Amino acid sequence: MQTSASSSQYLNGFSRVTVLPGLLIGAASLLMLAGCNSKAGAQAPGQGAPQAVPVPVVEVQPKPFELTFEYPAQISGVREVEIRPRVSGIIEKRLFEEGGRVKQGQSLYKLDNAPYETALAKALADQKTADVQAAQAKRDFNRIEPLIASKAVSQAEYDNAKSAVELAQANQAVAASRVREARLNLGYARVESPVSGYVSRSLKTEGSLVTGPQDLLTTVTQVDKVYANFGMPEGDNTTLREGLANGNIQLDKGGLKVEILNSEGKPNGMQARLAFQDVRVNTSTGTVDARALFDNKNDALSPGQFVRVRVSGAVEKNTILLPQRAVIESPMGGKIVMTVDKDSKVAPRPVKVAQWSGDQWVITSGLNAGDKVITDGYIKTPPGTPVAPQMQAAGNANKQAAPAAAPAAKQ
Known part of the structure; x- marks a missing residue:
């Protein structure tokens, strides 16, 4: 079952239906007549008991209901990524169409990479120098190492040669790390998209200087x-x-x-x-x-x-549903329904409602299984009126009363 929202106003997630003015007037009349029930049901001397009025009713039966x-x-x-440069430089070229789709790994900006190419060349030269020095230190140590056993060289000379090898190897590692850093910076000169999606407008133009991650270039939104x-x-x-x-x-x-x-x-x-x-x-x-x-x-x-x-x-296991026409506004606030009590007389009952599904109200309190609720004719049958309940099937509860019952209700 589904909740109707087209003719309702939402309050705290539930809907409230606009009640016809006739129902409000009818509810007020019912409550005004409730104080003189004995007079309404009284008969003139010599007359018999009042005739019960046929009214259509539904019997309350809780049932499962999908909320x-x-x-x-x-x-x-699902992902909205800010595109920022990782290195500083002048933007040479924008490589995307604003508002267009881009793929993961696609280059969006090209920065001036000449300084980073130069830095990489220098790092490679320093690495080569470190390699040569390490190789020379190793050769010197290899010549000294056999002589230490015959004491042809001093222990100090041996230790110095060994330290020279270790220092040269450390310089090799430093040079290699600088090469990796230079390669990364050169790669970062091309600003790429980490995700596939749509790119927004560019916040920087060609020729602009960017100084690093603090500068926002654009955003890419993943929309699949x-x-x-x-x-x-x-x-x-x-x-x-x-x-x-x-x-x-x-x-x-x-x-x-x-x-x-x-x-x-x-x-x-x-x-x-x-x-x-x-x-x-x-x-x-x-x-x-x-x-x-x-x-x-x-x-x-x-x-x-x-x-x-x-x-x-x-799914709520035990839910009470009533036709919308059976629920009326009370002049004192809230909602009421007209029930048939154990003496077969009309008795008003305050109820609380939650939402409505199709043409039925969801009742949260005020009614119990087996209660009989009048669905039509209650304006002509004020509280205390003897009635003859005419049971209706749940599927017909919101339809007008059968033609045969209508004249009987107009006493």
């Missing part, structure tokens, strides 16, 4: 998958949490389902499972942050776009 909630949501890319971020009202979250805790609510296999709705309030075919739900309540909004991850290979959704989502997949 659905609708919320506004905003789309964001997107998040729908929304806030779940605290009341809805509490209903789900408490229902799951006491066993009155069960989740579908896979958890809560989230659907994107189109402009007409109908699912557009994009579905996902709830990917994240915070345990904290946002103190500024009174909602619980949540989001779902959607496949967006056809680029149907754009980052920053506002949409509406429907959350479903939670």
Whole structure:
């Protein structure tokens, strides 16, 4: 079952229906007549007992009901990456079309790399020098090493030769690291995209000097998958949490389902499972942050776009549903229904409602299984009026009473 949102106003995640003025007037009349029930039912001397008025009723029967909630949501890319240079330099060329699609590893900017090519050449020369010095130190040590046993050289000369080898090897390692650094800097002169997606406008033009990571060049948003971020009202979250805790609510296999709705309030075919739900309540909004991850290979959704989502997949085991026509506004606030008591007389009953599904209200309190609720004719049958209940099937509860019953209600 699905929740209708087209003719309702949302409050704390649930909808409230606009009641026809006639129902308000009728409810007021009922309560005004309630104080003179004995007079309304009294008969003149010599007359018999009042005739029971036929009224259509439905018998309350709790049944499973799928809870659905609708919320506004905003789309964001699964990854939104800031493109920043890792080295300083002059931008020689922009290598992408603003607003276009780019691939992972694609070069977006080319910086002036002449200084980095020069630095690499110097590092390579220093590395070669270090290699030559290390080779010479090794040869000197190889000549001295056999002489130490015959004491042809002193221990100090041997130690100096060995230290020279170790120092030359250390210089080799330093030179090699400088070569790697120079190669990295030369590579960083080409600024690449770390993800595939759409690139935004360029914040720097050719000829601009960038000094390193502190300069933002552009952003790339990955949109093959997107998040729908929304806030779940605290009341809805509490209903789900408490229902799951006491066993009155069960989740579908896979958890809560989230659907994107189109402009007409109908699912557009994009579905996902709830990917994240915070345990904290946002103190500024009174909602619980949540989001779902959607496949967006056809680029149907754009980052920053506002949409509406429907959350479903939670089934309440024992839910009371009543036709909307059976629930009326009370002049003193709240909602009431007209029931048939054990003496077959009309008795008002205050109820609490949550949301409505199709043409039925979801009743959260005020009624029990087996109660009989009048669905039509209650304006002509004030509280205390004897009635003859005419049972209706649940599927016909929102239809007008049968023609045969209508004249009887107009006493």
